[in-house]
Amino acid sequence: GENVEQHPSTLSVQEGDSAVIKCTYSDSASNYFPWYKQELGKGPQLIIDIRSNVGEKKDQRIAVTLNKTAKHFSLHITETQPEDSAVYFCAANRGSTLGRLYFGRGTQLTVWP
Amino acid sequence: GAVVSQHPSWVICKSGTSVKIECRSLDFQATTMFWYRQFPKQSLMLMATSNEGSKATYEQGVEKDKFLINHASLTLSTLTVTSAHPEDSSFYICSARRASLEDTQYFGPGTRLTVL
Numbered sequence: 166g167e168n169v170e171q172h173p174s175t176l177s178v179q180e181g182d183s184a185v186i187k188c189t190y191s192d193s194a195s196n197y198f199p200w201y202k203q204e205l206g207k208g209p210q211l212i213i214d215i216r217s218n219v220g221e222k223k224d225q226r227i228a229v230t231l232n233k234t235a236k237h238f239s240l241h242i243t244e245t246q247p248e249d250s251a252v253y254f255c256a257a258n259r260g261s262t263l264g265r266l267y268f269g270r271g272t273q274l275t276v277w278p
Numbered sequence: 279g280a281v282v283s284q285h286p287s288w289v290i291c292k293s294g295t296s297v298k299i300e301c302r303s304l305d306f307q308a309t310t311m312f313w314y315r316q317f318p319k320q321s322l323m324l325m326a327t328s329n330e331g332s333k334a335t336y337e338q339g340v341e342k343d344k345f346l347i348n349h350a351s352l353t354l355s356t357l358t359v360t361s362a363h364p365e366d367s368s369f370y371i372c373s374a375r376r377a378s379l380e381d382t383q384y385f386g387p388g389t390r391l392t393v394l
Contacts, residue, residue, distance in 0.1 A: 197381040208284075208371050208385040209322070216381075254321065264310055264375050266383060270321045 167192040169257050171269025178245050179277055186272045188255035189237040197258035198238045199266070200229060202251045209254060213240070245276045279305045282374050284386035291362055292394055299357045299389045301372030307352040308374035312383065313345075316369045328355045352377070362393045 168191040178184050190198075196217035201209035215222045215229045215238065222229050228241040242249055252273050256266040281304040291297050301311055310329050314322040326347050328334045334347035344366075346358040355374075359366055369390055373383040 199382070201385070206388070206390070208282075208388045211382065211384060214382065258381050264381060264383070265312075265324065265327065268321045 167195055167257055167259055167267040169255060169267045169269045171255050171272060173272060174270065175273045175275070177275045177277065180245060180247060182245055184242045184245050184249070184274055184276075186240045186253055186255070186274070187237060188239070188257075188269050189235075190257040190267075191236065192257070192259055193233075193236065194259050195257040195267075198229070198231060199256050199258075200227075200240050201254045201256065203254065203271075204251045212253075242274075245274075247276050247278050250274055250276045280376065280382075280384045281305055282372065282384050282386040284372055284389050286389060287387060288390040288392075290392045290394065293363050294361055296358055296360045297362055297391060299359075299370055299372075299391075301355045301357070301374070301386055303353045303374040303376075303384075306374075306376050308355075309352065309377040310375040311349055311355040312373045312375075313347060313355075313357050314371045314373065316371060316388075322371065325357075359391065362391070364393045367391055367393045 171188045199214035202212045203209040213227050213229050215231050226243045231238040252271045254271050255269040283302045285300045313325045325340045326334045326336045328347050328349040330349045336342045349355040371388040373385045375383050
């Protein structure tokens with residue numbers, strides 16, 4: 166099956182700085198890559214996603230880039246704020262009719278004021 | 279749009295009892311719902327995939343007789359933990375996939391189960 170690796174496991178940045186989280190995947194058939202933000206005690210919230218026919222997607226302070234050749238994708242958060250502090254998960258979907266997501270292990274992002 | 283609810287948000291029960299958790303898609307129809315389990319500081323572990331009107335598909339190592347899943351309608355799936363034991367204590371989260379947008383999954387807020 167698909168194997169998704171996520172780095173780093175923890176990331177601390179100063180407010181206003183940028184944060185980058187990277188993921189790699191193993192299955193070249195994967196074609197959908199969402200990112201989720203999970204706050205303590207809550208369910209994951211979809212923050213951005215990208216499909217394999219696009220190399221980059223941006224939504225305000227959040228952007229995702231995809232390199233299909235290298236099989237890696239990254240989440241970029243600019244002008245970080247303390248409320249960005251959470252666990253971020255990347256995931257990959259092989260595009261099967263079942264729609265199963267394969268998740269990375271998560272990155273604990275802490276933004277210091 | 280794309281709101282998924284879970285009920286209850288937390289539950290405490292005695293060992294040996296059964297607990298039912300509901301997952302509802304509030305503003306869309308979900309042909310497929312997924313049930314996850316999450317331990318502290320770990321990633322989401324898929325337990326089963328639930329398709330409306332058919333039997334759930336369980337992941338390897340998940341006991342289907344212990345974790346009963348019913349997906350009776352396009353907006354409701356239930357997970358019943360039967361004869362719960364302390365090791366079943368965990369955070370259970372469901373997600374739903376819209377019929378029209380097959381890839382995107384929207385997650386519920388989760389249910390914290392504590393078995394005494």
